[in-house]
Amino acid sequence: MKVALFVTCVNDLVFPGTGRAVVQVLERLGHTVEFPVDQGCCGQMHANSGYREEALPLVANFVKTFDGYDAVVGPSGSCVAMVRDWYPKLLPDAAEVAARTYELSELLVDVLGVTDVGATFPHRVTYHPTCHGLRMLRLGDRPRRLLAAVGGLELLDLPGAEECCGFGGTFAVKNAGVSGAMLADKCQAIAGTGAEYVAAVDNSCLAHIGGGLSRAGGPARPIHYAEILAATS
Amino acid sequence: MSGGHIVARRPFPVAARAELGDAQLRANLRKATHTIRDKRLRVVGEVPDWEALRQAGAAIKDDVLARLPELLEQFEAAATAAGATVHWARDAAEACAVVTGLVRDTGAAEVVKVKSMATQEIGLNEALEAAGIAAVETDLAELIVQLAGDTPSHILVPAIHYNRAQIREIFSRNGLSARTDDPPALAEAARRHLRAKFLSARVGISGANFAVAESGTLVVVESEGNGRMCLTLPETLISVVGIEKILPTFRDLEVFLQLLPRSSTGERMNPYTSLWTGVTPGDGPQTLHIVLVDNGRTETLADSVGRQALRCIRCSACLNVCPVYERVGGHAYGSVYPGPIGAILSPQMSGEGANRTLPYASTLCGACYDACPVRINIPEVLVHLRQTGPHPPAERAAMRALSWAMRDRRRYTAALRAARRGAAPIRLVAGRRGAVRHLPWPLSKWTSTRDAPLPAKQTFREWWAHERA
Numbered sequence: 001m002k003v004a005l006f007v008t009c010v011n012d013l014v015f016p017g018t019g020r021a022v023v024q025v026l027e028r029l030g031h032t033v034e035f036p037v038d039q040g041c042c043g044q045m046h047a048n049s050g051y052r053e054e055a056l057p058l059v060a061n062f063v064k065t066f067d068g069y070d071a072v073v074g075p076s077g078s079c080v081a082m083v084r085d086w087y088p089k090l091l092p093d094a095a096e097v098a099a100r101t102y103e104l105s106e107l108l109v110d111v112l113g114v115t116d117v118g119a120t121f122p123h124r125v126t127y128h129p130t131c132h133g134l135r136m137l138r139l140g141d142r143p144r145r146l147l148a149a150v151g152g153l154e155l156l157d158l159p160g161a162e163e164c165c166g167f168g169g170t171f172a173v174k175n176a177g178v179s180g181a182m183l184a185d186k187c188q189a190i191a192g193t194g195a196e197y198v199a200a201v202d203n204s205c206l207a208h209i210g211g212g213l214s215r216a217g218g219p220a221r222p223i224h225y226a227e228i229l230a231a232t233s
Numbered sequence: 234m235s236g237g238h239i240v241a242r243r244p245f246p247v248a249a250r251a252e253l254g255d256a257q258l259r260a261n262l263r264k265a266t267h268t269i270r271d272k273r274l275r276v277v278g279e280v281p282d283w284e285a286l287r288q289a290g291a292a293i294k295d296d297v298l299a300r301l302p303e304l305l306e307q308f309e310a311a312a313t314a315a316g317a318t319v320h321w322a323r324d325a326a327e328a329c330a331v332v333t334g335l336v337r338d339t340g341a342a343e344v345v346k347v348k349s350m351a352t353q354e355i356g357l358n359e360a361l362e363a364a365g366i367a368a369v370e371t372d373l374a375e376l377i378v379q380l381a382g383d384t385p386s387h388i389l390v391p392a393i394h395y396n397r398a399q400i401r402e403i404f405s406r407n408g409l410s411a412r413t414d415d416p417p418a419l420a421e422a423a424r425r426h427l428r429a430k431f432l433s434a435r436v437g438i439s440g441a442n443f444a445v446a447e448s449g450t451l452v453v454v455e456s457e458g459n460g461r462m463c464l465t466l467p468e469t470l471i472s473v474v475g476i477e478k479i480l481p482t483f484r485d486l487e488v489f490l491q492l493l494p495r496s497s498t499g500e501r502m503n504p505y506t507s508l509w510t511g512v513t514p515g516d517g518p519q520t521l522h523i524v525l526v527d528n529g530r531t532e533t534l535a536d537s538v539g540r541q542a543l544r545c546i547r548c549s550a551c552l553n554v555c556p557v558y559e560r561v562g563g564h565a566y567g568s569v570y571p572g573p574i575g576a577i578l579s580p581q582m583s584g585e586g587a588n589r590t591l592p593y594a595s596t597l598c599g600a601c602y603d604a605c606p607v608r609i610n611i612p613e614v615l616v617h618l619r620q621t622g623p624h625p626p627a628e629r630a631a632m633r634a635l636s637w638a639m640r641d642r643r644r645y646t647a648a649l650r651a652a653r654r655g656a657a658p659i660r661l662v663a664g665r666r667g668a669v670r671h672l673p674w675p676l677s678k679w680t681s682t683r684d685a686p687l688p689a690k691q692t693f694r695e696w697w698a699h700e701r702a
Contacts, residue, residue: 168596
């Protein structure tokens with residue numbers, strides 16, 4: 001299957017390891033990954049912050065760039081939700097490519113029919129279901145099933161898992177106080193699990209959570225779940 | 234025009250900061266919202282056709298909104314035929330003037346009130362007080378708030394920000410003595426205080442949860458029975474009703490009387506549901522006035538995306554699941570409509586004051602949309618309202634620059650490279666995890682509460698070009 005990687009701008013610049021992990025997992029499963037280099041930002045931040053006009057050229061660029069692929073995969077619940085849920089409302093031409101754009105766990109579990117991707121990660125991990133993955137994409141337990149199948153991994157339940165971490169894009173800076181209060185509760189819940197890692201499908205939320213964890217000085221570290229699925233030792 | 238208590242005086246982030254500092258408030262809110270949240274989930278889970286009920290609720294309300302003028306006239310005709318007098322008020326001031334005039338005509342110096350959002354919205358108690366008329370709130374929580382000289386902080390549980398010990402304290406300051414701070418003892422103290430008010434009141438004032446167009450019937454849904462007292466004992470009843478409360482037929486109540494109690498108090502059915510149609514000779518109030526209030530609803534109706542906010546049945550399920558509301562409480566929203574629904578309702582009903590900061594008071598986490606019994610897509614409306622700003626000039630410039638850079642491969646690649654190179658000197662001073670503790674403004678808004686990550690040493694596209702292309 002010819003899969004195009006939609007790496008997302010945040011991953012491209014700050015978390016390239018997540019993009020490399022998606023490539024490794026899919027290639028290990030025997031698929032060909034392409035990286036259309038014309039891709040940029042999906043426009044989520046613009047659209048969600050009230051800049052629809054500024055988002056539209058980015059939407060158009062995405063549609064042009066990813067036209068013609070069997071499947072587009074993005075390691076981000078919120079960017080994929082932007083494409084799938086919002087693109088058709090913003091640009092009628094986007095409906096077709098939007099329908100073929102998947103978050104990684106959807107591609108693996110629903111399209112490719114895999115839950116055991118042959119990974120090994122001998123660590124204690126807790127999983128935070130990020131809001132857009134949970135309530136827009138309805139990823140359900142797909143990421144957890146993928147993680148549960150990883151060799152050596154101990155998956156720990158996160159109390160209040162479905163509560164937002166407080167990131168919310170520009171909310172994190174426009175309402176930094178409230179965002180920080182939500183983050184403190186999330187970090188406390190993570191610390192209480194005794195996990196070495198907190199995994200999620202979104203590096204933007206993880207950057208916020210990780211920033212809170214490192215500020216608090218606890219042992220848990222953020223990790224994108226694709227990097228766990230890519231790990232073999 | 235619109236007005237009343239729906240206009241935030243302070244920007245949300247400023248108001249929130251004050252509330253965030255109150256540890257007791259945070260603890261009270263967390264306990265209360267989580268309790269109601271869990272109860273709601275339990276009773277909603279029992280209903281096999283809950284999703285179908287939500288769809289029906291949304292569809293009925295959308296139908297009402299699509300033919301509101303016709304249904305309002307139908308309601309007026311039916312209510313009038315049944316002996317009520319119907320008044321129309323464009324805004325809060327007009328509504329207050331109508332009600333104040335009606336109470337004056339009775340000569341009463343005191344009125345008893347059923348818990349009502351519409352009268353809170355228009356600021357009726359203050360208007361009555363200015364006219365020398367005492368308005369007595371008879372809902373237990375509203376009474377607590379009134380005795381405390383405070384304002385409600387929740388649609389359904391107005392005193393949610395107080396715990397039992399605080400409530401006993403408020404009672405005692407006002408001459409209501411409760412033996413302990415056990416809920417039955419507190420309720421008994423309130424009961425003794427209110428019983429005298431019910432028996433002497435000549436005028437009752439209510440809102441309505443629903444107004445049935447075909448029959449002219451009003452409906453109040455409540456838990457305590459105080460509403461039933463106000464609706465039946467006085468000679469005169471004045472009901473203040475938002476124009477969106479209309480339901481076309483009596484049968485439509487079937488849907489909403491299932492949706493509302495489960496979504497609001499987390500009960501299968503509320504203890505008291507009162508329905509009245511005009512005046513019944515020899516039974517209950519012999520004079521009934523109904524004041525239909527617009528106060529910004531028509532303007533809200535004109536917005537094709539935003540109008541879904543008018544489906545709201547004031548259940549407050551969205552408040553109870555909102556992570557922002559849970560941290561700051563209702564006062565931070567500066568309106569009688571707090572929480573997610575307030576963040577879309579208040580700025581649409583009135584663009585005054587700091588209301589335009591309210592659509593940004595959300596992470597767009599979507600918990601409110603899932604909980605809403607009439608399927609108001611609150612995140613969609615929040616994003617829609619953000620289109621009109623406020624957009625600070627520096628933010629607008631940054632958004633435009635990013636959009637310009639990110640839509641073109643060469644500009645985008647160059648921007649990523651510049652960001653990566655720019656981060657190199659910062660990396661030298663970063664902590665053990667490569668995390669940055671302090672950044673200059675505007676990035677200091679990020680590092681005020683959490684460390685910042687740095688761009689990687691090699692972007693993904695640089696890796697791809699190097700390894701794969």
